[in-house]
Amino acid sequence: MLKHEYNPHSTSNDDVVTTRLDKLVNFFSNTGPAWARKNSLWPLPFATACCGIELMATGASRYDIGRFGAEAMRFSPRQSDLLICAGRVAIKMMPVLQRIYQQMTEPKWVISMGACASTGGVFDTYAVVQGVDQFLPVDVYVPGCPPRPETLIEGVMAIQRMLDSGELKNSAERGRGLRMVVEPLVQVAVPNSAAELR
Amino acid sequence: MATQQEIIDILAQRFGDIDFAPAPLLLRGKLAGRQMHVRVPAGRLIEVLTYLRDEPRCRFEQLIDLTCVDYLNFPDATDRFGVIYSLLSLTHNHRIWLKCFVNDPNPTVPTATKIWKGAEWMEREVFDMFGVRFEGHPDLRRILTWDSFEAHPLRKDYPLRGKGERENYEVISRDSA
Numbered sequence: 001m002l003k004h005e006y007n008p009h010s011t012s013n014d015d016v017v018t019t020r021l022d023k024l025v026n027f028f029s030n031t032g033p034a035w036a037r038k039n040s041l042w043p044l045p046f047a048t049a050c051c052g053i054e055l056m057a058t059g060a061s062r063y064d065i066g067r068f069g070a071e072a073m074r075f076s077p078r079q080s081d082l083l084i085c086a087g088r089v090a091i092k093m094m095p096v097l098q099r100i101y102q103q104m105t106e107p108k109w110v111i112s113m114g115a116c117a118s119t120g121g122v123f124d125t126y127a128v129v130q131g132v133d134q135f136l137p138v139d140v141y142v143p144g145c146p147p148r149p150e151t152l153i154e155g156v157m158a159i160q161r162m163l164d165s166g167e168l169k170n171s172a173e174r175g176r177g178l179r180m181v182v183e184p185l186v187q188v189a190v191p192n193s194a195a196e197l198r
Numbered sequence: 199m200a201t202q203q204e205i206i207d208i209l210a211q212r213f214g215d216i217d218f219a220p221a222p223l224l225l226r227g228k229l230a231g232r233q234m235h236v237r238v239p240a241g242r243l244i245e246v247l248t249y250l251r252d253e254p255r256c257r258f259e260q261l262i263d264l265t266c267v268d269y270l271n272f273p274d275a276t277d278r279f280g281v282i283y284s285l286l287s288l289t290h291n292h293r294i295w296l297k298c299f300v301n302d303p304n305p306t307v308p309t310a311t312k313i314w315k316g317a318e319w320m321e322r323e324v325f326d327m328f329g330v331r332f333e334g335h336p337d338l339r340r341i342l343t344w345d346s347f348e349a350h351p352l353r354k355d356y357p358l359r360g361k362g363e364r365e366n367y368e369v370i371s372r373d374s375a
Contacts, residue, residue: 101370
């Protein structure tokens, strides 16, 4: 059933949201792609220690990160946009982590999960990185040793809030990325008015 | 199964010119079981290890562990590095420990890879962590730390937090990635 009021949030008796297509287009052009992105984060779990266990618990049924749209864990950086660095990172591992970050497609965000990833934790030795943010741009730090799943979910929600408030701009605005613009080779004549269409 | 004393007697019989100085293994000043260790000079090490593997009464087919101790500032220690060999005979079900002491500068021990192939990575680890070189080793590279690392971190005079090695890495910023 199709209603003709154009409140995008109106709900019919059958729990079907109906709206007009131009209102929907307006909605997206106002919110930008952030609205879609924030509810569909694809994390890459870079789990090196016990934080990884909590990360798994966060993805499992009891805490279910899928309620926040981030359940599609991908182990390929090409298919993910949220790097969750969970656990201590040895200096020998740091180039690997950097390569993974570089291989992720824009837009991308980084969560530094737990004390070790954020500060090195108790591992203040010659071989352990004292916080991945020394070598990588980190967006959200999740405290804890290891953080409980609720804390990690709060971290994911912090990313969502940043997306909402536009703190994280897309690659062109942030000044990184390939700065390529795709333009059509053939210019199609666009009619200016309905009269021209006839 | 030969007792520790019998193995030491066999060794002393064959290598009369070496002072093995057999002593029991200690754990915090107390006896740790009935195991013994013997000292072997680096120059005779290969000879002794080969004999221990091939002699029918010994038959130490297996090199259980090859490690090292830095005796810097250790009370009553006369040498700096003790390279330690732990041997097991599966045939006779007996064990023996060997210690080979070497000193700065350029501590060098002959490689045991020609006797037990499994010694290769253990010797690489000792080289990585202590800087003891193994003469004749087929591939003496660092095994745990990274290639550009220069120190030997398990030496007692190496600071726990390193000498700034972990600060020298490339930084990836938002703009450069």
